[in-house]
Amino acid sequence: MDNMFGAIGVIILACGLYCFYALFKMKKTGEPSDVILLSKSDVNKHCKDKAAFMAKSIPMVLMLAAVTTAYGVIDVINSYVYKMEMVDLIAGIIFFIVLIVYMVKTQKYKKEYY
Numbered sequence: 001m002d003n004m005f006g007a008i009g010v011i012i013l014a015c016g017l018y019c020f021y022a023l024f025k026m027k028k029t030g031e032p033s034d035v036i037l038l039s040k041s042d043v044n045k046h047c048k049d050k051a052a053f054m055a056k057s058i059p060m061v062l063m064l065a066a067v068t069t070a071y072g073v074i075d076v077i078n079s080y081v082y083k084m085e086m087v088d089l090i091a092g093i094i095f096f097i098v099l100i101v102y103m104v105k106t107q108k109y110k111k112e113y114y
Contacts, residue, residue, distance in 0.1 A: 006079030013072025
C-alpha cells in the first residue's frame with residue numbers, strides 16, 4: 001500500500017516540477033500556458049488584456065508550483081525514506097487548499113479576460 005502512495009507522491013512531485021517549467025516558459029514567451037491556465041475551449045478565444053491576465057496568473061502558478069513540489073517531496077520522503085505522517089498530512093491539507101484557491105482564482109481571471 002505504501003508503494004502506491006509513494007507513486008502518487010512521485011507523480012505529484014513531477015506535476016510540481018512541470019508547473020515550474022510552465023511558469024518559466026510563460027515568463028519567457030509572455031503567452032499563457034494552455035496546459036496550466038487555459039482549457040481547450042479558451043485557447044482559441046481572444047484575450048482582452050493578455051499582460052494583465054499574465055500579471056494576475058503568474059503568482060498563482062508560482063504558488064501552485066511551490067506547494068505542489070514541496071508536497072511531492074514530503075510525500076516521497078514519507079513513503080520511502082523516513083515516516084512523518086503528521087507532516088505529510090498537514091502538507092496534503094495545505095496542498096488541497098492551495099489547489100482549490102488556484103482553481104477558483106484562475107477561473108475568475110479567465111472569465112474576466114477571455
